[in-house]
Amino acid sequence: MFNKILIANRGEIAVRIIRTCRDMGIKTVAVYSTADQDALHVKYADEKYCIGPPSPTESYLKHLSLITAAELTNADAIHPGVGFLAEDALFAEICKEHKITFIGPSIDNLTEMGDKAEARETMAKAGLELVPGSRRQKGGILKKNPKKGVIESEEEALELAEKIGYPVGIKAVSGGGGRGIRIAYNDMALRNLFYTVKSEAEAAFGNAEVYIEKWIENARHIEMQVLADNHGNVIHLGERECSIQRKQQKLVEEAPSPSLSPKIRSEISRAAIRAVRSIGFSNAGTIEFIVDPEDSFYFLEMNTRIQVEHTVTEMITGIDLIKEQIRLAMGEELGYDQSDVDAMMNGHAIECRINAEDPDNNFTPSPGKIDGYLPPGGIGIRVDSHLYDGYVVPPFYDSLVAKLIAHGRDRTEAIARMKRALDEFTIGGIKTTIPLCKRIMNDERFLNGLVYTNFLEG
Numbered sequence: 001m002f003n004k005i006l007i008a009n010r011g012e013i014a015v016r017i018i019r020t021c022r023d024m025g026i027k028t029v030a031v032y033s034t035a036d037q038d039a040l041h042v043k044y045a046d047e048k049y050c051i052g053p054p055s056p057t058e059s060y061l062k063h064l065s066l067i068t069a070a071e072l073t074n075a076d077a078i079h080p081g082v083g084f085l086a087e088d089a090l091f092a093e094i095c096k097e098h099k100i101t102f103i104g105p106s107i108d109n110l111t112e113m114g115d116k117a118e119a120r121e122t123m124a125k126a127g128l129e130l131v132p133g134s135r136r137q138k139g140g141i142l143k144k145n146p147k148k149g150v151i152e153s154e155e156e157a158l159e160l161a162e163k164i165g166y167p168v169g170i171k172a173v174s175g176g177g178g179r180g181i182r183i184a185y186n187d188m189a190l191r192n193l194f195y196t197v198k199s200e201a202e203a204a205f206g207n208a209e210v211y212i213e214k215w216i217e218n219a220r221h222i223e224m225q226v227l228a229d230n231h232g233n234v235i236h237l238g239e240r241e242c243s244i245q246r247k248q249q250k251l252v253e254e255a256p257s258p259s260l261s262p263k264i265r266s267e268i269s270r271a272a273i274r275a276v277r278s279i280g281f282s283n284a285g286t287i288e289f290i291v292d293p294e295d296s297f298y299f300l301e302m303n304t305r306i307q308v309e310h311t312v313t314e315m316i317t318g319i320d321l322i323k324e325q326i327r328l329a330m331g332e333e334l335g336y337d338q339s340d341v342d343a344m345m346n347g348h349a350i351e352c353r354i355n356a357e358d359p360d361n362n363f364t365p366s367p368g369k370i371d372g373y374l375p376p377g378g379i380g381i382r383v384d385s386h387l388y389d390g391y392v393v394p395p396f397y398d399s400l401v402a403k404l405i406a407h408g409r410d411r412t413e414a415i416a417r418m419k420r421a422l423d424e425f426t427i428g429g430i431k432t433t434i435p436l437c438k439r440i441m442n443d444e445r446f447l448n449g450l451v452y453t454n455f456l457e458g
């Protein structure tokens, strides 16, 4: 059993992890930048350690400061949360060198799935269907120098687009959080965007490599939550529907999906289990799929970490996913099989991401002091947030300030509770995405379960 865990993150997810550690009787260490000294995760943890100035590269992303904090506080393990170092194989390796457990999958799993073009090759081998697009090619006659599945020149991009047809997505191999993706509808746009994505990717992820996929229109984003232990047991916890997005970033997520037939649901879950087994994955992960209007589904990427929207799965299964991550990282066995989980599935859950942004002014970031904070309550409502009255939302980090989750016996009840909770939720002093979430909850298409990744553009 771990005695103490250091949480290498901030915001609502750091608070979320501390809460589970408390439930498990595990001590916690918060790390924080100078911009976060009054943050809730710092107040809630047993110990706190300042790791640098506001800039993430100087604090939350700084490997050695985090390792030093863990060593000085005698932490047995580090939970990386989401974003920051959650998918950083080098950081996991440094943890290992220092005999600190990285709460996540193996270094090999992080490496294999961290390069999205390589992940496509691995999953094709496992028999998953890929979105048509760039692929690794064998070398010449001597089979030397096989070409990676990345696109190296404008000409190569144009050639591939001609083969698979427009529109095409140009995507950073190290991309994440919806960044490093552009859509081209013709040759001219592709020529320009090829370089745009490359330079953006270099700046954001330190890796300019890009790959290309056919851009599936009127698509749905469906993902499968999986759990796997070090003893060969793999289960899935059902799917999440995450099609309501803005600029390729999720805004509303729900489980189960209102748009999947039982047949496709079981096919997708089988594909996800196959994917996980093929790489000997352990811990918590998500396989993301894109589903086209004909219900054909394609592997999109694998996130080898806990996800923001894990909460909806928790609400319908009753399983604490952070607790499972910690148990699995300690080498414990899963403790239940697929039929146990299937029997636990209960009702419907929806999550609204509340971001500190102005939805009526082009989503301009809206940091600042919270003046009046009143979260909603009542049956079926959960709020995961680091906000409190008087807290100042700093401008340096992700804009997510609260996750509002509604659970009900069925989708209709979950929506009714979500509407009620959105009406009750008061966050004064800053602009938030609450008004947009209200509009979505009243949208005929949403009410009928007709959600697509271009929902907010229509």
Ligand code: ADP
Pocket: 082, 083, 084, 087, 174, 175, 176, 177, 178, 205, 249, 250, 303, 306, 307, 308, 309, 398
């Ligand atoms: P989820 O996949 O859990 O829905 P998001 O895609 O919304 O999560 O990302 C959650 C956070 O993690 C965001 O702050 C996002 O910017 C960050 N993030 C995700 N992937 C990466 C990555 N590859 N590189 C840097 N930051 C990332």
Ligand code: ADP
Pocket: 131, 169, 171, 175, 176, 177, 178, 179, 181, 213, 214, 215, 216, 217, 219, 221, 245, 248, 249, 288, 290, 300, 301, 453
């Ligand atoms: P990230 O690593 O940023 O999460 P993803 O590859 O998961 O990137 O894509 C993010 C979102 O972009 C998807 O949820 C989907 O809405 C959209 N998307 C990505 N690739 C495609 C594609 N080939 N066709 C249609 N939509 C796509």
Ligand code: MG
Pocket: 177, 288, 301
């Ligand atoms: Mg994704």
